[in-house]
Amino acid sequence: QIYLYQNEFVAKEALHISPEDRGYYFGDGLYEVIRVYNGKLYEAGPHFARLTRTAEALRIPLPFTEDELSAQLEKLIQVNELHEGSVYMQITRGAAPRSHPFPASAEPILMAYTTSYQRPVATLEEGITAVTTDDIRWLRCDLKTLNLLPNVMAKQHAMDQGAGDVIFHRSGTVTESSSSNVMIVKNNVIKTHPANNLILHGITRLVVLRLAKQEGIQLEEAAFTVDELLNADEVFITSTTAEVTPVIQIDGKAIGSGKPGPLTRQLQTAFEATIPSK
């Protein structure tokens, strides 16, 4: 397993990371996960745009251009002979003695690796269950930062309940899931939370927005309540790894017929058609 660390390709065992890395102390950094289908980065442009936007908001100067990073990630895919899976990359503010203010002289640190896995065919086919939980995160959920403790706690809460994932709400308004966006279907209209500061602006969400338009399905970027969620005809989540995954039961209540619905299926088919075959 070869990692990219700064500008070097290093075996995992040979990788030395400073204990003073601010990612380790403070979660002071950002990350991205880009899907790799057939050895190629999927929707790389929007992922790089989100990375740049987060870096600017966190005031972490990126030490490379998008083209340079893209070239390095492609090389990483090659050296690891990755066909199916994803690339994970993170950039921290740098390494310095522990102190809250930005260090005067710290260089941002890039680390990236690849993971090999297949498309989640079983859950794509059968769907998952979910439980609702309070969204206790901060008010910049649009930034893809390393601070994922609320998401980790929420996901474990779902596991403890025997559910596949959580669906977050703020005072009854559904935001998103622990690592995916949420969409509902009611009377053939899709609703999903607007891309503001309360959710991550998912790249798969964007793809689905585009596909809905292409398929002539009405879609509203509008907030909806937990009540609407539980009484929806269909519910699905979207993410880089989950693609378009049906949610068939929430808080023990069957959604619609308790099986993946027709619009979810239609979008899954449309999504599959966007996957490069070679």
Ligand code: PMP
């Ligand atoms: N919301 C959250 C909180 C996430 O962590 C993710 C996954 N990165 C998403 C939504 C989905 O984003 P994407 O489609 O870009 O993977």
